Amino acid sequence: MSQASGRHFLQIPGPTNVPDQVLRAISSPTIDHRGPDFAELTHQLLDAIKPVFGTAGPVMIYPSSGTGAWEAALVNTLSPGDRVLCFETGQFATLWQEMARSLGLQVDFVPGDGRHGVDPGLVAEKLAADTARSIKAVCVVHNETSTGVTSRLPEIRQAIDTTGHSALLLVDAISSLGSADYRHDEWGVDVTVAGSQKGLMLPPGLGFNAISDKALEASRTAGLPRSYWDWKPIIEANQRGSFPYTPATNLLYGLREALRMLDAEGLPAVFARHARHARAARAAVRGWGLEVMCLDEREHSGSVTAVLVPQDQDADKIRQIILERFDMSLGAGLGKFTGRIFRIGHLGHFNDLTLAGTLAGVQMGLQLAGLDIDPGGVDAALDVLRSE
């Protein structure tokens, strides 16, 4: 594959394709992170990032993966032994609750089938049953990247409110931020966790926490040990345009460029583009006679479509054929769904023909793997792209 000509198709649901102008911005010379130019960049970025989260509050930017930002959300708001309510939407929810356990939190992990989002009714039921008010946080993965299911956050917020429970709402928006409608303030989210390498079109390496006043208040008494992730010194340093430790300078140049691009397209248009590509991808999957993982029409992901393969097929073998023949990477099934599904990433720097090429590669790969599919799948997707 080292001799492949043309561009590699990186159609995993993150890291996503990085636009050329973002790559160019990242390749600028590294500057003094304590100098005046950098302070200006910091102030500019900390403002420009807010609309993407839908917040007027502070946003922490860490030199970390998304997993680091998960940890930051937990250690800044909770104390050893606190109960947290988590929902098994898929592999990422599973990993986050494992982290919570390893940090010394008590986790109620509500089982799920991987084909539905968090059930708002179940959130209300669990919180109403907690008459001692011992649950301190509800953790939700907004877009479960491992299954292509997006949970209905406004309804989850409403469910929490109907119980009058004061638990914090912590949300992983790593693969929805910048590709699906997201409203930290309006939805009453206390901590939004995000990362750079999905909808924000950057390489991996930045983690984010958007935080509410209530989360900030909780951080004043939260007892979990923390140092690197501590919000307080970051907020103080940010006010001066700096960070408590060396930030990922060049990724921040990239972030400035990516935010400019999102702003120029307009967030509503960005979200509509993702939703439309997702509809076209589902039309292809159904056209082939295959099944989309997500079973609820209200919960389809705009950023990734997970495709269930027939029982007698190995999804990883199909991915391997597609990589070898067409130089395209698709997402693997994770955890419980290893070998059972493959995932088509359609988020970030992406247009109609990227999707058409992606789906053509998938269709040929399915045929080469010997699946008895209907070759009308790609046409069904093109119909959507042509008409919507």
Ligand SMILES: *Cc1c(COP(=O)(O)O)cnc(C)c1O
């Ligand atoms: C990618 C992803 C993560 C993990 O982020 P890393 O940067 O790999 O640590 C967590 N949650 C979701 C929903 C993701 O899509």
